Amino acid sequence: MKRVALAVALAALATVPLWVPGTFYVNIASQILLYAIFALGINVLAGYAGLVSLGHAGLFGIAAYTGAKILTGGSGHLTGVAAALAVTVLAAAVFAVLALRGTGLGFVMITVALGQIVWGVAYRWISLTNGDNGISVTTRPSPLGLSLAAPRSFYWATCGVFLLALLSMAVFVRSPFGAAVRGTRDQPRRMNALGYHVWMIRFVAFLFSGLWTGVAGLLYLYYNQFVSPQAVALTASAEALLMVISGGTGTLLGPVVGAGLVVLIKNVASAYIERWNFVLGATFVVIVVFMPEGLVPGLARLARRAGARWRPPAVAVPAPPGGAGR
Amino acid sequence: MGLWLLLAVNSITLGGLLFLLSAGFSLIFGLMKIPNLAHGSFFMLGAYLATSLIAHGVGFWPAALVAGLGVAVFGGIVERLVLRRLAGAELAQVLVTLGLSFMVADVCLMVWTGDPIRIDTPPALRGATAVMGFGFPTYRLAISVIAVVFAAGLWLLLDRTRLGAMIRAGVDDPAMARVAGIRVSRLFTIVFCLGAWLAGFAGVMGGPILSVYPGLDGEMLPLALVVVILGGSGSLVGSLVGSVIVGFLYNFGQAMFPELAYVVLFLPMLLVLVVRPQGLFGRTAA
Numbered sequence: 001m002k003r004v005a006l007a008v009a010l011a012a013l014a015t016v017p018l019w020v021p022g023t024f025y026v027n028i029a030s031q032i033l034l035y036a037i038f039a040l041g042i043n044v045l046a047g048y049a050g051l052v053s054l055g056h057a058g059l060f061g062i063a064a065y066t067g068a069k070i071l072t073g074g075s076g077h078l079t080g081v082a083a084a085l086a087v088t089v090l091a092a093a094v095f096a097v098l099a100l101r102g103t104g105l106g107f108v109m110i111t112v113a114l115g116q117i118v119w120g121v122a123y124r125w126i127s128l129t130n131g132d133n134g135i136s137v138t139t140r141p142s143p144l145g146l147s148l149a150a151p152r153s154f155y156w157a158t159c160g161v162f163l164l165a166l167l168s169m170a171v172f173v174r175s176p177f178g179a180a181v182r183g184t185r186d187q188p189r190r191m192n193a194l195g196y197h198v199w200m201i202r203f204v205a206f207l208f209s210g211l212w213t214g215v216a217g218l219l220y221l222y223y224n225q226f227v228s229p230q231a232v233a234l235t236a237s238a239e240a241l242l243m244v245i246s247g248g249t250g251t252l253l254g255p256v257v258g259a260g261l262v263v264l265i266k267n268v269a270s271a272y273i274e275r276w277n278f279v280l281g282a283t284f285v286v287i288v289v290f291m292p293e294g295l296v297p298g299l300a301r302l303a304r305r306a307g308a309r310w311r312p313p314a315v316a317v318p319a320p321p322g323g324a325g326r
Numbered sequence: 327m328g329l330w331l332l333l334a335v336n337s338i339t340l341g342g343l344l345f346l347l348s349a350g351f352s353l354i355f356g357l358m359k360i361p362n363l364a365h366g367s368f369f370m371l372g373a374y375l376a377t378s379l380i381a382h383g384v385g386f387w388p389a390a391l392v393a394g395l396g397v398a399v400f401g402g403i404v405e406r407l408v409l410r411r412l413a414g415a416e417l418a419q420v421l422v423t424l425g426l427s428f429m430v431a432d433v434c435l436m437v438w439t440g441d442p443i444r445i446d447t448p449p450a451l452r453g454a455t456a457v458m459g460f461g462f463p464t465y466r467l468a469i470s471v472i473a474v475v476f477a478a479g480l481w482l483l484l485d486r487t488r489l490g491a492m493i494r495a496g497v498d499d500p501a502m503a504r505v506a507g508i509r510v511s512r513l514f515t516i517v518f519c520l521g522a523w524l525a526g527f528a529g530v531m532g533g534p535i536l537s538v539y540p541g542l543d544g545e546m547l548p549l550a551l552v553v554v555i556l557g558g559s560g561s562l563v564g565s566l567v568g569s570v571i572v573g574f575l576y577n578f579g580q581a582m583f584p585e586l587a588y589v590v591l592f593l594p595m596l597l598v599l600v601v602r603p604q605g606l607f608g609r610t611a612a
Binding site: 109 | 359360361363408411412415416417418420421422424425426427428429430431432433436544548551552555584585586587588589591592595596599600
């Protein structure tokens with residue numbers, strides 16, 4: 001049953017450009033997947049490690065800006081991508097050393113400040129980042145000779161990277177390291193007493209999170225072929241965090257569902273009203289107040305309750321798909 | 327020499343504004359343990375409300391007081407209706423204040439449009455005052471004086487009154503304060519309203535210097551964050567010292583390294599975090 005569902009989902013994902021009407025929707029699908037990667041990256045910290053970061057747009061932006069600087073400097077795509085990811089992971093290490101001075105709200109505040117520094121550099125250091133005008137990148141890469149210039153081919157490339165990200169998350173969640181990360185979230189003192197190096201586990205989780213955030217930042221750069229301080233703003237961090245929270249923190253599929261939800265609301269809402277930020281804020285408030293555990297666990301709970309009502313109580317209820325995380 | 331002196335005065339003025347803004351932020355953080363990410367919005371909302379009042383013929387000072395009251399009422403509603411529902415879930419409370427800040431920013435954009443609005447300096451405080459042979463803008467001096475008066479007032483309130491003693495007890499140990507018969511949840515509302523009032527009032531005070539424009543909230547919030555991280559949460563002295571430090575860093579940073587102003591502003595904060603995570607005047611780790 002689970003395998004069939006997985007196969008259907010994979011087939012549906014791979015054939016999106018064939019059955020959606022028009023390139024507009026293909027592009028939206030690409031956006032959803034690239035933001036899903038970003039949300040998966042944040043979820044490593046916010047969901048599994050219990051460390052809520054409001055500065056991840058900073059890392060996202062560092063990847064995009066580094067890539068843009070290197071590409072406009074005339075280097076090839078391979079160099080650009082490798083260097084951008086290396087710089088992002090390095091930046092994530094710096095972020096981690098500083099932010100892990102605190103946990104809980106201290107962590108939140110330090111990441112806000114770090115994100116704002118990156119934003120300030122992107123906005124004010126005009127000779128480096130071109131300020132508010134941003135940096136344009138003229139070409140997309142053509143790995144193995146396949147050009148990604150068309151929306152369809154770009155979607156398939158994004159889809160491939162997304163599946164890789166999802167797979168790495170699944171492996172991470174099931175690995176002993178994943179269990180250790182969840183342990184530091186739930187019982188840091190006991191983990192310490194058991195001989196785990198809590199700080200180091202969190203540090204490595206931060207790097208893992210930063211790596212996928214960087215990948216998403218690069219995809220964002222290639223998708224828009226442009227990057228500006230907007231990508232680094234506090235709103236961007238909040239938006240990405242909303243994806244994780246609305247879908248369900250600490251679940252594998254939650255961030256993906258949340259990314260789809262937020263990108264769709266954003267595109268649908270902005271077609272009718274100009275006030276996207278109001279809708280974003282209101283969604284945030286409603287979800288946090290009424291469905292704090294997120295859509296995926298929330299719906300799973302509803303389904304379980306409905307299932308328990310219809311079936312004789314002796315039948316064991318299967319674990320929800322998101323249950324692996326908690 | 328004149329330039330440096332003027333920069334110093336501007337720094338102290340900004341420090342005064344930041345003190346008004348961050349004293350409330352720091353009290354809320356100290357008592358309720360949440361960084362109120364809507365605090366920049368309170369600042370902006372106060373300034374915008376005042377522009378409307380002044381446009382309807384209300385004087386500067388009454389407008390400042392009433393706009394502050396409006397923001398305080400809004401803060402009270404937020405605390406009672408939203409934050410109260412999430413009592414104990416601090417992270418959820420922070421996220422809600424963030425969501426609210428987006429909503430306030432968008433409503434302000436809708437009501438007051440995107441053009442910057444200047445609040446006119448009150449007539450009595452226009453022009454310059456000569457101090458020791460140098461001419462200083464009178465209004466900026468006035469802000470510094472107001473900040474000092476408020477600092478003294480807040481200190482008296484916290485240190486010399488029954489309410490202040492209750493608030494201090496709530497900051498130190500909310501559980502014990504409850505056991506001793508203090509209604510801590512009512513303190514939450516009072517402190518939240520007081521903080522919102524201070525922020526709204528600061529917004530109006532800042533109007534003639536900064537003017538009001540969309541994005542003002544996002545510029546003030548990080549400054550308040552830095553002040554509280556530098557000074558330590560829940561500490562009035564910390565807020566005062568932190569505000570003056572940030573005022574100087576921001577103005578001198580802008581003047582000397584305009585492209586790196588933000589880095590100059592945040593680096594000392596990171597340094598403090600690494601060396602002394604609880605802030606310069608904080609007692610326990612945040």
